[in-house]
Amino acid sequence: MATTRSEPDRTDGRGPVQIDISGLKKSFHLFGQNVSIPVMEGGELCVHAGECVALIGESGAGKSTLMRMIYGNYRSNGGKIRVRCVAQGGPEKWIDVGLPHPHEIIEMRRATLGYVSQFLRVIPRVSTLDIVAEPAIAAGAAPEEAVARAKQLLSRLRVRETLWGLSPLTFSGGEQQRVNIARGFAHRFPIMLLDEPTASLDAVNRETVLQLIEEARDDGAAIIGIFHDSAARARICSREIDVSAFTAQAA
Amino acid sequence: MIGAPLFKLSGLTKLYGARVGCRHASLEVRAGEVLAVVGESGSGKSTLLSCASGQMLPTSGGVLHGATSPDGRTVWRDIYQDLSEPERRKLLRSEWAYVHQDARDGLRMSVSAGGNIGERMMAAGARRYGAIRREAEAWLARVEIPTDRLDDRPTAFSGGMRQRLQIARALATGPKLVFMDEPTGGLDVSVQARLLDLVRRLVAEYDLAVIIVTHDLAVARLLAHRMVVMKQGRIVESGLTDQILDDPLHPYSQLLVSSILQT
Numbered sequence: 001m002a003t004t005r006s007e008p009d010r011t012d013g014r015g016p017v018q019i020d021i022s023g024l025k026k027s028f029h030l031f032g033q034n035v036s037i038p039v040m041e042g043g044e045l046c047v048h049a050g051e052c053v054a055l056i057g058e059s060g061a062g063k064s065t066l067m068r069m070i071y072g073n074y075r076s077n078g079g080k081i082r083v084r085c086v087a088q089g090g091p092e093k094w095i096d097v098g099l100p101h102p103h104e105i106i107e108m109r110r111a112t113l114g115y116v117s118q119f120l121r122v123i124p125r126v127s128t129l130d131i132v133a134e135p136a137i138a139a140g141a142a143p144e145e146a147v148a149r150a151k152q153l154l155s156r157l158r159v160r161e162t163l164w165g166l167s168p169l170t171f172s173g174g175e176q177q178r179v180n181i182a183r184g185f186a187h188r189f190p191i192m193l194l195d196e197p198t199a200s201l202d203a204v205n206r207e208t209v210l211q212l213i214e215e216a217r218d219d220g221a222a223i224i225g226i227f228h229d230s231a232a233r234a235r236i237c238s239r240e241i242d243v244s245a246f247t248a249q250a251a
Numbered sequence: 252m253i254g255a256p257l258f259k260l261s262g263l264t265k266l267y268g269a270r271v272g273c274r275h276a277s278l279e280v281r282a283g284e285v286l287a288v289v290g291e292s293g294s295g296k297s298t299l300l301s302c303a304s305g306q307m308l309p310t311s312g313g314v315l316h317g318a319t320s321p322d323g324r325t326v327w328r329d330i331y332q333d334l335s336e337p338e339r340r341k342l343l344r345s346e347w348a349y350v351h352q353d354a355r356d357g358l359r360m361s362v363s364a365g366g367n368i369g370e371r372m373m374a375a376g377a378r379r380y381g382a383i384r385r386e387a388e389a390w391l392a393r394v395e396i397p398t399d400r401l402d403d404r405p406t407a408f409s410g411g412m413r414q415r416l417q418i419a420r421a422l423a424t425g426p427k428l429v430f431m432d433e434p435t436g437g438l439d440v441s442v443q444a445r446l447l448d449l450v451r452r453l454v455a456e457y458d459l460a461v462i463i464v465t466h467d468l469a470v471a472r473l474l475a476h477r478m479v480v481m482k483q484g485r486i487v488e489s490g491l492t493d494q495i496l497d498d499p500l501h502p503y504s505q506l507l508v509s510s511i512l513q514t
Contacts, residue, residue, distance in 0.1 A: 028498075029500075030505065031502035031505055031506075032502075032505060032506065032509065068497070068498075072491065072494065073491075073493050073494060073497055073498065074494070074497065074498040075490070075494055075498055075500065100490070102476075102477050102490060102491050102494075103253055103281065103284075105491060106253055106284075106476055106491070107252075107253065110252065121472070121473070122473075123444065123447050123448050123451060123473045123474075124441075124444035124447075124448075125444045125445055125448050126448055138252070
């Protein structure tokens with residue numbers, strides 16, 4: 001079924017649905033303070049292959065929360081988050097990220113769903129090159145191939161070659177962000193979540209990141225992004241979803 | 252990549268007289284997966300690990316070893332009920348391994364580094380001296396100990412080197428499941444980072460399943476795919492490591508996570 005990415009089944013040029021979210025609900029219960037904070041109700045979203053959808057809404061509206069629920073990082077309290085997953089040697093299958101089946105989510109993150117967060121969390125001492133190549137190797141690429149792609153991405157993102165053998169934990173914020181992006185794009189995930197990928201980048205690197213996103217999108221990836229940069233949003237996204245529509249009203 | 256299930260606890264309970272060590276603990280571990288068991292001192296982590304690793308008979312419940320049969324099914328056998336004493340000892344010497352917090356508990360301090368590795372290989376059936384010595388040397392290199400230290404005793408090693416030697420000894424028989432009790436406890440942070448990196452690489456390279464007891468949530472974050480949180484002998488929450496650390500649902504998990512010092 002991998003061919004579906006190059007064979008859009010819709011007349012508007014979009015590919016098949018990759019993510020289908022309905023009735024999504026989330027609240028945080030803090031036992032220490034004994035308060036419940038409802039954050040989302042009735043979340044709906046449908047994303048197709050080959051399109052980039054922007055999540056918008058003011059700070060605190062739940063953009064990152066929605067993204068984290070899709071990744072299976074935050075657990076939802078109701079509704080469905082259906083993701084079309086790549087399956088090794090078999091047909092694709094839909095999984096509901098909201099259900100408690102950790103191994104399915106681990107497998108989804110390995111092969112299907114990439115997430116570029118705003119933070120780089122890595123084991124100290126591991127080299128930048130290894131960190132960037134790792135997701136591609138985990139997804140099944142040959143190590144040489146993964147390393148070649150990692151080098152290419154690091155070069156494109158202007159991370160100096162003298163730094164590749166070092167741990168990125170000692171790098172500047174901007175450099176860490178670019179390593180994080182290189183890592184996110186090392187494997188060509190069919191679905192990608194991007195949380196502020198252009199934040200804290202200079203104009204040249206911002207341009208490179210936008211090109212990487214465009215390439216992934218045109219290659220058939222379904223992308224959901226949060227961009228405070230409205231020019232970037234206008235350039236790469238075909239739709240905007242205002243998450244304020246799903247913001248739960250405190251009782 | 253995560254593979255077939257190879258270990259299960261089902262309703263594991265251990266009572267010390269009237270006192271509860273752990274109660275109704277159930278979990279499953281698959282090949283290639285690291286499971287962290289977290290909780291404060293006295294939460295039952297060590298009791299769970301001792302029973303799970305074949306060192307302490309539980310009061311009730313099952314400790315199940317999964318083996319893949321020729322037709323691809325997983326056959327489950329309780330290590331205390333279904334295995335004879337020699338069978339259980341053999342399992343602990345070969346397919347399972349244990350890494351202690353204090354390397355001195357997992358090594359023989361009066362025997363050379365090579366001897367420590369060779370001893371475990373011989374206990375699992377290896378016989379040829381030359382092959383054992385070569386394999387011991389290869390294992391030293393894999394855990395980043397210079398091979399010219401093969402004939403030195405661990406008493407002459409630093410804490411970090413001793414811990415790496417203990418890991419080499421444990422892995423020399425090609426185990427599928429490794430139990431680790433606070434393996435980075437008591438080490439300097441720089442030594443800790445190196446050990447984490449080593450364990451992560453070995454897990455990926457040898458498709459190891461690891462059950463690691465730790466009170467250090469940062470270690471769990473970097474190493475473990477999944478996590479169980481224990482309190483007063485019970486598993487109060489289980490899930491993906493990042494789910495529990497970023498969105499803890501149980502009151503005790505929330506308390507634990509909110510108590511981490513930020514750096």
